[in-house]
Amino acid sequence: MEKQMQLLWELQEIDAELDEIRDAQEAFAPKLESIKEDIGLLQDAAQEYQKELAGKDVERRDLRDVVERLKGLIAQSKEKITQISNNKEYFAVLKELEHNQKALEKNEVELLGLVEEIESIKEQIADNEKELKAKYDEMAGEERVISEKIANLEKKIKAGDKGRQSKAKEISEPFLRRYQRIRRRFKDAVVPADKGTCRGCNVNVPPQVYIDLLKGHELINCPNCQRIIVKRAEAEAENTES
Numbered sequence: 001m002e003k004q005m006q007l008l009w010e011l012q013e014i015d016a017e018l019d020e021i022r023d024a025q026e027a028f029a030p031k032l033e034s035i036k037e038d039i040g041l042l043q044d045a046a047q048e049y050q051k052e053l054a055g056k057d058v059e060r061r062d063l064r065d066v067v068e069r070l071k072g073l074i075a076q077s078k079e080k081i082t083q084i085s086n087n088k089e090y091f092a093v094l095k096e097l098e099h100n101q102k103a104l105e106k107n108e109v110e111l112l113g114l115v116e117e118i119e120s121i122k123e124q125i126a127d128n129e130k131e132l133k134a135k136y137d138e139m140a141g142e143e144r145v146i147s148e149k150i151a152n153l154e155k156k157i158k159a160g161d162k163g164r165q166s167k168a169k170e171i172s173e174p175f176l177r178r179y180q181r182i183r184r185r186f187k188d189a190v191v192p193a194d195k196g197t198c199r200g201c202n203v204n205v206p207p208q209v210y211i212d213l214l215k216g217h218e219l220i221n222c223p224n225c226q227r228i229i230v231k232r233a234e235a236e237a238e239n240t241e242s
């Protein structure tokens, strides 16, 4: 029984080490995650810019058509005006010509503004692409470093798992199951009890239970927290012997 307690204690030490390695491994994920998020945002922005650009291009095409049409009308009016003999018709065509020239001016200014807008969107797209490329590079670099570290930890986990398996083989099935069940709730499933106190929950163990523990004939759970309690002095003595 005392050997079993000792083995459980040792198993817990291996498990604690494995937990630590796995935690270290998991800590890398958020780093990559945050770069991925940045990339996602930049990709969304790129899509938005492209949509905006496409919309502005349609506007520009339409406006160009308007400008061309007005130029045509103006040319027609100018042509017509040279062939007019009566005043009334002359002023009517002149009025139309002036109207179209004003419209042309206004549309040309608008078109110029639109062209500038399109240029600035294109610049934004280029900046965005630059940023995106930098993020991709950053991620590639981080991934290289992290995957190397993870591979190292993986090796440690494999070695630890091997040690754990051979340790677990020495422990009786029911004890192992009991330990694993408790460990789902408490990382320190096996705790020392000294001076009659469970070191897991710091509550005094009833005297009869403590006496049973000292006898060492059975595996004792703390009646308060259900952790497995072991005799601390014995565990330490065994450690120094070995």
Ligand SMILES: [Zn+2]
Pocket (backbone or CB within 6 Å): 198, 199, 200, 201, 202, 203, 222, 223, 224, 225, 226, 227
């Ligand atoms: Zn307890």
